[in-house]
Amino acid sequence: EPEVTQTPSHQVTQMGQEVILRCVPISNHLYFYWYRQILGQKVEFLVSFYNNEISEKSEIFDDQFSVERPDGSNFTLKIRSTKLEDSAMYFCASSANGMALDTQYFGPGTRLTVL
Amino acid sequence: AQKVTQAQTEISVVEKEDVTLDCVYETRDTTYYLFWYKQPPSGELVFLIRRNSFDEQNEISGRYSWNFQKSTSSFNFTITASQVVDSAVYFCALYGGATNKLIFGTGTLLAVQP
Numbered sequence: 001e002p003e004v005t006q007t008p009s010h011q012v013t014q015m016g017q018e019v020i021l022r023c024v025p026i027s028n029h030l031y032f033y034w035y036r037q038i039l040g041q042k043v044e045f046l047v048s049f050y051n052n053e054i055s056e057k058s059e060i061f062d063d064q065f066s067v068e069r070p071d072g073s074n075f076t077l078k079i080r081s082t083k084l085e086d087s088a089m090y091f092c093a094s095s096a097n098g099m100a101l102d103t104q105y106f107g108p109g110t111r112l113t114v115l
Numbered sequence: 116a117q118k119v120t121q122a123q124t125e126i127s128v129v130e131k132e133d134v135t136l137d138c139v140y141e142t143r144d145t146t147y148y149l150f151w152y153k154q155p156p157s158g159e160l161v162f163l164i165r166r167n168s169f170d171e172q173n174e175i176s177g178r179y180s181w182n183f184q185k186s187t188s189s190f191n192f193t194i195t196a197s198q199v200v201d202s203a204v205y206f207c208a209l210y211g212g213a214t215n216k217l218i219f220g221t222g223t224l225l226a227v228q229p
Contacts (some may be wrong), residue, residue, distance in 0.1 A: 003214070031215065043206060045216035056216060091160060099146075103150070104217060106160035 002026045004107035006092050009098065012113045021077045021110045023092030032075045033093040033104060034067065038061070049075065081100055082114045117142045119209050121220035128197050129228050136223045138207030145170075147211025149190045151182065154204040154222070166190060167218045168211070196226045 005024045013019050025032050034046040047057040049067050066078045075094075077087055089111050093104040118141040118209050128134045150165040160172040164174065174181045178195045194201055204224050216225065 016166050033216070034219075042221045043208075043217075043219040045218070048215050056214060058216070089158060103162055106152070107161060108157075108159040111158070 004092055004094055005049055006110050008105035008110060009108065010111045010113070013076065015084055015114055016081050019078075019079050019082055019111070019112060021090050021092075022076070023075045023107055024073050025075055025092065025094030026096075026105060027073070029094035029096050029105075031055075031095045031097060031102075031104075032067075032069070033095075034077045034104075035091045036088040036094065037091065037109075038088045046077075046090075068071075083111075084114050087112055087114045094113075116198050117144075117209055117211065117214075117218045119207050119220035120219055121205075121207055121223050121225045124221070125224045125226070127226045127228060130199060131196050133195050134197050134227075135223065136194075136205050136207075136225065138190045138192065138210045138220060140188050140190065140207070142209060142211050145209040150208040150210065150217065151181070151190075151192050152206045152208060152219075154206060156203070159205070160164060163192075163205075186214060194225075198226075199227050200228045201225060 007022045013107045032049045033112045035043050036046055037043045047067055048055045062071050064080045069075050089109045092107040095102040095104045120139045122135055123137055147168045149166045153161045164181055171183050182191045182192045204222040206222045207220045210217050
């Protein structure tokens with residue numbers, strides 16, 4: 001069964017460093033998402049992406065964040081200068097289309113620890 | 116504004132007990148979708164069910180059942196004859212309107228003791 005994959009599973013970085021989190025969405029899906037979950041809290045939407053551009057973003061997704069689909073398979077989230085409060089689990093998701101009919105399938109997550 | 120409330124932070128049951136996880140939602144949209152996801156200790160989010168606002172039929176899948184009631188804005192999830200493998204955090208989520216983002220509740224941690 002096709003699934004969303006994410007690498008790395010755990011990333012440790014120093015405050016102020018740049019990190020890139022990688023995702024491979026399900027191959028025929030067109031919509032891609034990033035969510036984050038601070039430890040013990042709920043899952044929060046960051047950004048959605050379609051047709052090589054951001055379709056929606058939350059207030060969390062400030063200028064420190066960017067997303068990119070550098071090739072036909074990868075979808076990345078970059079944090080330019082990490083802060084302690086960026087420590088969280090980051091989930092990538094994809095859906096076949098952006099309509100509410102369609103379920104978003106999540107990857108296993110990348111745990112980001114900022115020291 | 117859209118909101119999902121899962122008032123139960125933690126539930127502990129003994130294996131084979133039935134357990135119901137509550138979910139109450141708020142939305143002004145007439146068309147919306149509700150979801151349940153399971154997050155086991157390994158951390159991934161596993162899709163369980165999707166329901167649209169026009170379909171109030173209850174659904175059963177094995178030991179899982181869902182009760183959607185628009186009149187009370189609730190979408191509750193029942194596990195019958197719980198098992199230790201059901202131990203996880205369960206999230207209810209809402210999706211609707213012009214947005215394509217999921218709004219999650221705070222989750223309910225279910226611990227099933229042997």
